[in-house]
Amino acid sequence: MSICTRTLRQTILFSLIYFLGISSISEAQNLNTDKFQYLSPVPGSKLNSNETTIIIKFGDPFENYGLENNIIVRGNKSGLHSGKIILAENYRTLIFKPNNQFADEEVITVELSKNLRTVSNAQIPALQYSFETSKINVNKKIKSNPEKYYKLLSSEFKFDKSIPLHKDISQQDIFDRMTYTIQKDSLPIDFPELVIDSLDNPTPGYIFLTPFGLPNLLPTYLIITDNYGIPIFYRKMKSATFDFKKINDSTLAYFDLGKYQYYILNNSYDIIDSVSTQNGYIADLHELIMLENKHSFLLSYDYEKVPMDTVVSGGDSDATVIGIILQELDENKNVVFQWKSWDHYKITDATYDIVLTDSLIDYAHSNAIEIDYDGNILLSTRHLDEITKIDRQTGDIIWRLGGKYCKNNQFTFLNDSIGFSHQHDVRRLHNGNITVFDNGNLHSPQFSRVAEYQVDELNKLVSLVWDFKNDPESYSRAMGSARRLDNHNTIIGWGFSSTPAISEVHADKSIAFYMTLADTLLNYRAFKFPWKTNLFVTDPETLYFGYVPAGDSLIKPLKIINNSEKQIEINGLLNRDSAFTVITPLPIIIDAFKDSTIQVKFKPSLGETYSDELYLQWNHENERITQIVQLSGTTISSVEYDWNKLDYTLGQNYPNPFNPSTTIKYSVPELSKVKITLYNLLGEEVATLVNEEKTAGKYSVQFNAASLTSGVYFYRLQAGNFFETKKMILLK
DSSP, X not given: OOHHXXXXXXXXXXXXXXXXXXXXXXXXXXXXXXXXXXXXXXXXXXXXXXXXXXXXXXXXXXXXXXXXGSEEEEEXXXXXXXXXXXXXXXXXXXXXXXXXXXXXXXXXXXXXXXXXBBTTOOBOOOEEEEEEBOSSOHHHHHHTXXXXXXXXXXXXXXXXXXXXXXXXOOOOXXXXXXXXHHHHSOOOTTSOOEEEEEESSOXXXXXEEOOBOXXXXXXXXXEEEOTTSOEEEXXXXXXXXXXXXXXXXXXXXXXXXXXXXXXEEETTOOEEEXXXXXXXXXXXXXXXXXXXXXXXXXXXXXXXXXXXXXXXXXXXXXXXXXXXXXXXXXXXXOEEEEEEGGGTOOGGGSOTTSOTTSSEEOOOOEEEEEEOTTSOEEEEEGGGTEEEEEOTTTXXXXXXXXXXXXXXXXXXXXXXXXXXXXXXXXXXXXXXXXXXXEOXXXXXXXXXXXXXXXXXXXXXXXXXXXXXXXXXXXXXXXXXXXXXXXTSOEEEEOOEEXXXXXXXXXXXXXXXXXXXXXXXXXXXXXEEEOOXXXXXXXXXXXXXXXXXXXXXXXXXXXXXXXOSSSOEEEOEEEOSOTTEEEOSOSOEEEOTTOEXXXXXXXXXXXXXXXXXXXXXXXXXXXXXXXXXXXXXXXXXXXXXXXXXXXXXXXXXXXSSSBSSEEEEEEXXXXXXXEEEEEEOXXXXXXXXXXXEEEOSEEEEEEEEOTTSOSEEEEXXXXXXXXXXXXXXXXXX
């Protein structure tokens, strides 16, 4: 055999090994790599960004002395590199940021001398390894051409105008009060059409969504709406936005497709920060996780040129293949952990419907990150039909869980032969189970559902313990989300569906809330959170009128306090019950850090207890900010219920309002596990009043609220498949 022939065969063999599962450059160049906890880029890896930083974790913290003289980074084209050295994560993570980019398609060698020590004075072994940069920086070209990026993004959805997106559902007469309210509300002419079709004891809180249009990714609105479909916040955006959600009690986040990054908002809706992937990668819209220590987790889609003719028969010799980059950023936005699909997944791991002979191949398509109970990472990868558990310390794969067409599933499904397919939104629940939004693209027939699995990680066994379908024919070809709420309800976004909608369902699968979207719109994810703006607040937060005889009236003051440095204008008012009216004329101008008082009138016409919400709106420049005030009053001193019939019953607490004690009656017709839980206005659980098995009978429980502040609370009875929620008022 000639030298040329042998070299050619070696080259072909190397290409096949590399592109089926990235191989090392040369084991001979590695020294002591196995003695380090984590190295990035991975030793011997290819397809690395020429803007990458170098991350080294030994396990024990580094001593911060002499680092600059003991690390050498050299490219075989670009030569010796100087750079900034950072010790992050309490000195456990050494980061080298080159001052200049590496060259394309060059071998980078990293050397660490044996002179370094840990903070406990232990010697750190010498280190040497190499990696290789990509041939072409495709990501940079895409970033400079947004139209190309939008086209690539839209290709996932395979939009076809001939396919109906939405079933016509008329608004039902039983929601006349909601219809009346929405008709009174002044919204922009292009505001997305949102229709409430069902409402049955939904969880207190607010729906977060960002509807958008296809195929052109039309500019959209950030929207927060209450259970009646009334927007308490909206902001019209110049480009498409996704994944609008609460990060913590005082901050929100959303992805801006026009800027390739997430923006962080405070509770006055001001932009206070932005987050994006580093190392030359374009941030992806699918996920942002932020921890209490201010670390962030994001995804990037990595566009690389790959000669697919060396991978599969008939492959394109100049194909663009999309890999996945997962990054963890610290509080200073340094990359402290990076995981690349090229290093762990084979291109041929993709499910059978991903055409590997195309010119553009999205072989992985990760779409969700979850930080697991043990601190490791769950990664949902749609085009592998796989949930991957990744060791957050080493980057190694711990296990791979997948459906029927997943090529690397390590688990046995005990009672669900098809598993999940092309899923979204993996989440670990408090009970240890895992939920996914199962799009079901490869199910036959196609259908979508939320699936909750009990996962035995030790014995690799999986059991389906709960699932929910919108209807037997419901199918969401892409997008979608499922989040378990604190009261065990589930909020579901149906994504790219024939019925674009958002559902909230009880544990017994009955519908608590159902909102449909206009048939021209889609919504990537839907969330429900307790939330309250601090831009302006009221004193009191709850306006209680007490006893007013039917036909009489009472006027009370309500102070509005501007907490911001800008002037605000209350120019919109909304409430559902005509017994309550604001008699102060609009607009109400409030200067920075000042306050103004309005007068609210209660005039009941019937003998009953009244409660309502007053929406104080600031509508300006394609934006609304709302503060909600609870209103209540009564024409009778107490509300009595007929307890002669033994059934599942939850009575109104009495007295109501109360201070500090009140009594709640309830009944159950059979042996039942009974739980009565108290929530505040933000939907946060504040007390458990009953949590035990009860035989058939009538009961009462006394509650002392001495430790709570004045305001409106909700108490919820769960007994068997029965759920009911009522409102109580604590007035001190």
